[in-house]
Every structure is written in structure tokens, then in C-alpha cells.
Amino acid sequence: MSQHALLSAGTKSWRSLACSRSELRLDLTLGCGQSFRWRETGDGHWTGVMGGRVWTLTQTDDTLWYHTYNSPNTIGGDGRKRRAGSLLQGSKGSGKRSKGVIEGKEEEEGEPVAVTPDRKEEELLNDYFQLKVKLGDLYRDWGAADPHFNSIAKIFTGVRMLRQDPTECLFSFICTSNNHISRIQGMVERLCQSLGTPLCQLDQTSYHDFPSLHALADNSVEACLRDLGFGYRARFLQQSARQILDSHGGPHWLQGLRSAPYLQARDALRTLPGVGPKACVVPVDTHVWQIAKRDYSCAAGNGQKSLTDKVHRQIGDFFRQLWGPYAGWAHSVLFCSDLKKFQKLKETHSLKQEEEEKVKIKEEGEGINKKIIKMCNRKVKMSVKEEVE
DNA sequence: TTCAGACCTGT
DNA sequence: CAGGTCTGA
Numbered sequence: 001m002s003q004h005a006l007l008s009a010g011t012k013s014w015r016s017l018a019c020s021r022s023e024l025r026l027d028l029t030l031g032c033g034q035s036f037r038w039r040e041t042g043d044g045h046w047t048g049v050m051g052g053r054v055w056t057l058t059q060t061d062d063t064l065w066y067h068t069y070n071s072p073n074t075i076g077g078d079g080r081k082r083r084a085g086s087l088l089q090g091s092k093g094s095g096k097r098s099k100g101v102i103e104g105k106e107e108e109e110g111e112p113v114a115v116t117p118d119r120k121e122e123e124l125l126n127d128y129f130q131l132k133v134k135l136g137d138l139y140r141d142w143g144a145a146d147p148h149f150n151s152i153a154k155i156f157t158g159v160r161m162l163r164q165d166p167t168e169c170l171f172s173f174i175c176t177s178n179n180h181i182s183r184i185q186g187m188v189e190r191l192c193q194s195l196g197t198p199l200c201q202l203d204q205t206s207y208h209d210f211p212s213l214h215a216l217a218d219n220s221v222e223a224c225l226r227d228l229g230f231g232y233r234a235r236f237l238q239q240s241a242r243q244i245l246d247s248h249g250g251p252h253w254l255q256g257l258r259s260a261p262y263l264q265a266r267d268a269l270r271t272l273p274g275v276g277p278k279a280c281v282v283p284v285d286t287h288v289w290q291i292a293k294r295d296y297s298c299a300a301g302n303g304q305k306s307l308t309d310k311v312h313r314q315i316g317d318f319f320r321q322l323w324g325p326y327a328g329w330a331h332s333v334l335f336c337s338d339l340k341k342f343q344k345l346k347e348t349h350s351l352k353q354e355e356e357e358k359v360k361i362k363e364e365g366e367g368i369n370k371k372i373i374k375m376c377n378r379k380v381k382m383s384v385k386e387e388v389e
Numbered sequence: 390t391t392c393a394g395a396c397c398t399g400t
Numbered sequence: 401c402a403g404g405t406c407t408g409a
Contacts, residue, residue, distance in 0.1 A: 033403070174405095178396080178401095178403085178404050183402090229397080229398065230397075232396045232397055233405095234397090273406085274405070274406090287402095304392095305392090309391080310390095
């Protein structure tokens, strides 16, 4: 049986990309509730499904390492290539701008350029992590505008927005209402296991692709998902899939929204059942509301019991104005720093700082001339004397 | 337009 | 109650 790859077992089955931890932190980016499909399968090794194939990712100081696994079903065939390609072709049809990193590689339409698997995988990673966006520069700008961000930024480096497959992104999002990360992860996993195409098995874990719209739209899906513990969200998922298929013509509609003007795309998504006001560049929920009040003395909705539309707008506007055009990215950093599971990072960081402080004080103390030590001693003697007397 | 209350399930 | 959304007043 195949096993999850480990970098320590040798680098021959691994490829790499130059990428520092300040530009990307896998643990934070893959664990902060953007995607629910990555698991830490080894120390610092993250395994998940992306672009129709199974990956294990890990990183060293200046390098991002990746390993992909062959799917038994598609070995030797072109099924795998076609699947991965479909993710990119969607945006190709809807406008050249949105091709992003992929642009330029396959631009010449005459001959279909034979892209080697390595090349393609590198492109998939660049696209997924949006590596051409320079996070270091953004952190600098956000820090200059926002002292609180600055205090977080040293610890929570490398938190990026993922450019996920729109279908996966949308249907995972619908699962998040009134819910928390650990439960959502379980739900999405069960969703893929029961409705997604199997890809491969590693150490007793089977990996499946995210279900297609057609699979999600089937009338049997609501009952199926209720059995899997989706609660009232089961109906939203099935109905949204049906609506996209019936009144919008299918997946290309979702793909097309990537290149649509923001407000248009947002409003289009909000017509789907289970997609409410939180679907926004700065997704405002009760949690973000708490952050706004606690860390920014933001008075929006102070008298309110719950998040009304007005409060949503006010908080969204507040952060957009503070952080600028990449406010959604900055939000991820703040959000990440507030997650319970990452609080230990703050402790270890402040412990490190304390240690550094101690060392500093010690060094200073050692450097100081003996006069002071003598003075101290004298004082001690004096005080002892006083006490005695 | 705005606002409770219901809604699945797990802790 | 939770990292919301829908519904009916």
C-alpha cells in the first residue's frame, strides 16, 4: 500500500519552488479555515487534493517542496490531465486577464504546448497560492497603516489567500454557517468521500476529488447529506447546485465570476440558497465583529445584539478603508491570529522574546563594570546592617 | 428596511 | 452558544 511522502525519506520524489516562510506559511494558510481539505500527515507535511490530484506539501526555510501521487484510475490515461486542465480552461474562456500565472505559458493557441507534468504542477501551485502576489510588500503596507496588524505580523507571517476551485470554495462556504472549523472539516471530508471521484489511497486514508455540480445537484443528495450530519445545510447545498445547473448553465458560470466585477460577482453568489451577507471581500461574522470592537475600538453596532446588515457594511467598510484593496488578505491574517488553535504560537513567541530579554539583561549585566556590583554589594551590606540594627 | 427566532449538530 | 441564513412580522 502507498504511504504519505516524507521529505526526510529523500528528495528524489519531490520537486521544489523557491519560497520563503514570510511569503507562505503552510500551517497557517492551510489550517485557518479557507480550505478544509488539508491535513498534517507528517511533521510539517500537509496532504490534500487540489487541481484534481493528491499532493503532499512541506517547506524548509527558503523552499516549498511538493510531491504528487498517481491515481490508479488515471495512470497512463489522460483523465488526470484533462481534470487538472479544466480548472484553468474555465478562466481562459472567460477572459485572458484572469489566467494569471498560467498566462503566457499556453498563450499560443496554434500548437497545444506540451507542458511537462512538473511544469504544470508548478503552475498549479503558483496559481493556488497566488505566489506572484508579494506578501512581504503587503505586510509592510498594512503594518504602516495599522499598529495592531503590526503587532500580529511578526508572528503570523505568510498567511495567504488561496485561489481555490470555485465549486469547492462555494460549497465549502455553504457548510460554514453557524459552524466551526473542526466540524466543517469533517463534513467536507464526508462530502467528498461519498460524492467525489476517488483518487488514491495512502496509509488507510482514501482521497477523493471534490464532487461535481452534477453529483451535488442530484435529488438524493439532501437526504444523503442529512444522514452525514449536515443538518439544515444539506438542502442549501443541493439547491444551490441545482440552481447553478438549471438557471446558469453549469460550472462555467462559477468560473466566469472570477473575472466579473466584484459587486456583480458577490450579488450573483448571494442569489444562491445558503449564501448570505457574509459572502464579501472582508467576510464579517460575529468573530470579526469581536475583533473590531476589542482591537480597534470600532463602535459599529455597539448597541446591537446581533450582526445586522448595517453592522456588516460598517465593519466591512472600516477594514476596507484601513487596509485598502487587499483588505481580504489582511483579514485572513487577523482572523488566523485569533484562532484558538494558533494561540500557542503567540506564547512561544513571547517566551522567545522573554528569553531574548533575559539574555540581553544578562549580557548587559556582565558587561557592566565592577563599580556597580561593588555598589550593590555595599547596599546589600548596608541593608543587612540596617536590618541587624 | 430592520429584527427576532428557528434551524442541525456537537461541546 | 457556535466563524450564518432564511423567514415572517
